[in-house]
Amino acid sequence: MTAAFLIAAAVAVLTTALALTRSNAVHALLYLVVSLLAVAVVFFLYGAPLAAALEIIVYAGAIIVLFVFVVIMLNLGPEATEQERRWLQPDIWVGPSLLAAVLLVELAVLLTDGSAAAAGVVGPAGTRAVEARAVGIRLFGPYLLAVELASFLLLAGLVGAWHLGRRPWQGSPAREEEGEAP
Amino acid sequence: MSADILAGIANVLGILAALVVVSAGLVFVERRLLGFWQERRGPNRVGPFGVLQVVADGVKLLFKEDWVPPFADRGVFILAPAIVLIATVLAFAVVPIAPGIGVVDLNVGILFVLAMASLAVYSVVLAGWASNSKYAFLGGLRAAAQMISYEVYMGLSLMGVVILAGSFDLRAIVAAQADMWFVVPQILGFFIFAVAGIAETHRLPFDLPEAETELVAGYHTEYSGMKFGMFFVGEYVGMVVVSGLIVTLFLGGWHGPLLPPVVWFVLKLAVCLAVFVLLRAALPRPRYDQLMSFGWKVLLPLSLLNLVVTGGVALALDG
Numbered sequence: 001m002t003a004a005f006l007i008a009a010a011v012a013v014l015t016t017a018l019a020l021t022r023s024n025a026v027h028a029l030l031y032l033v034v035s036l037l038a039v040a041v042v043f044f045l046y047g048a049p050l051a052a053a054l055e056i057i058v059y060a061g062a063i064i065v066l067f068v069f070v071v072i073m074l075n076l077g078p079e080a081t082e083q084e085r086r087w088l089q090p091d092i093w094v095g096p097s098l099l100a101a102v103l104l105v106e107l108a109v110l111l112t113d114g115s116a117a118a119a120g121v122v123g124p125a126g127t128r129a130v131e132a133r134a135v136g137i138r139l140f141g142p143y144l145l146a147v148e149l150a151s152f153l154l155l156a157g158l159v160g161a162w163h164l165g166r167r168p169w170q171g172s173p174a175r176e177e178e179g180e181a182p
Numbered sequence: 183m184s185a186d187i188l189a190g191i192a193n194v195l196g197i198l199a200a201l202v203v204v205s206a207g208l209v210f211v212e213r214r215l216l217g218f219w220q221e222r223r224g225p226n227r228v229g230p231f232g233v234l235q236v237v238a239d240g241v242k243l244l245f246k247e248d249w250v251p252p253f254a255d256r257g258v259f260i261l262a263p264a265i266v267l268i269a270t271v272l273a274f275a276v277v278p279i280a281p282g283i284g285v286v287d288l289n290v291g292i293l294f295v296l297a298m299a300s301l302a303v304y305s306v307v308l309a310g311w312a313s314n315s316k317y318a319f320l321g322g323l324r325a326a327a328q329m330i331s332y333e334v335y336m337g338l339s340l341m342g343v344v345i346l347a348g349s350f351d352l353r354a355i356v357a358a359q360a361d362m363w364f365v366v367p368q369i370l371g372f373f374i375f376a377v378a379g380i381a382e383t384h385r386l387p388f389d390l391p392e393a394e395t396e397l398v399a400g401y402h403t404e405y406s407g408m409k410f411g412m413f414f415v416g417e418y419v420g421m422v423v424v425s426g427l428i429v430t431l432f433l434g435g436w437h438g439p440l441l442p443p444v445v446w447f448v449l450k451l452a453v454c455l456a457v458f459v460l461l462r463a464a465l466p467r468p469r470y471d472q473l474m475s476f477g478w479k480v481l482l483p484l485s486l487l488n489l490v491v492t493g494g495v496a497l498a499l500d501g
Contacts, residue, residue, distance in 0.1 A: 026311060027257075049288065050290055050293070053293035054293070056297035056301065057296050057297045057337075061296075061303065062300060065303050065304070065307065065326060066330070068304070068326070069307065069323070069330075072310070072319070072322065072323065072326075075319070131289065132289070133348075
């Protein structure tokens, strides 16, 4: 299992790095998809099959598809790739790389620290699979408030999307008379 | 122990071989059935009753020039047809065929199928983009919007079944149907899933991503040889997967009197596949905006209603 974890984790890190450095947007998104799949494998290994499945359905299968959809719609062509390549100069990398390095050091310290592993924060040993049922009971029990807040947010997003996507001549008969009809 | 492992390997390889053979054979069956329903003969020259037509087609595809257009994005162009085949074949892995026959039992089986269905979208979208031609591009765009939309109702329509069975595990769902098939209490969910399944596999009448009257061949316009063949086989494997899911989730899986379980599963699967073909023979293709508004304005409210009613009834009966 450790070997499987290491392979999946290595794939995740590598593909994320590739997703950041590709100058072709669609290629970058494809690497991001592979990275998400690798993270799903890690979730699965650590006994969270529901999280793994949702990772693929929601992130890889819906959100990134929308990203790909938009990138394809814009159909920017080779000029955009060139521009992206010009933007990816080494001096732009310094800030993000330093911040990421801080996180990496922190993670390494946590992983090597015995007390964290003993507290069950990390470590594959002794993990047991979390049933979908348990997740649901938790979500609609102690975490009900968070679920409701998320549903507020989603509803607001939905109303906003409807407002933006609405055609101006629809919904108000007064405007129709103003001659904005198609 | 080694006998167990051997049986497991035989199971996996046997199901894989059967899936691919059935999917390829479907091409012939579909053409013959279409011929029957449309008062014509269909392929009947190669071998007895034309059974070997598939072999002839396969040989033809293999020997065609495997051409990648110079204007295409080469890597993605080659990757795209592989994705659909891999995703659909993997999705079939969780379908339980009979007690003891099946590749893997996952406790999130349904979600695994939905995940694979959502990954299959990439194949069509990327094929459309990588081909770098306008017909393929339009087909890819249509496919992306259509498949993302119908995934929503596909998932929602299955939640009624999950409530009744109390599990995402497909074997547990089949076991829960020993007394009554879920098609009876979940008739609405059954129809929504069937429609969404046809749209997910972009079969006729929902084959707008490849509508030949408008888009030449849609997303696979630029494909030739075996890459085209992979899209084709992927579509038929998708048909088998959706039919297998309908049998497993709504038609009681392997349950049935007298005959052995495997035979029941195969019989039900064959009926579902024949209905798929009959729909193709009977229904015209809708307009694209009709397809999308039908989904969001009819299927989505219906599937939500189904979910609410099923949940309410389950709660009322429970307590």
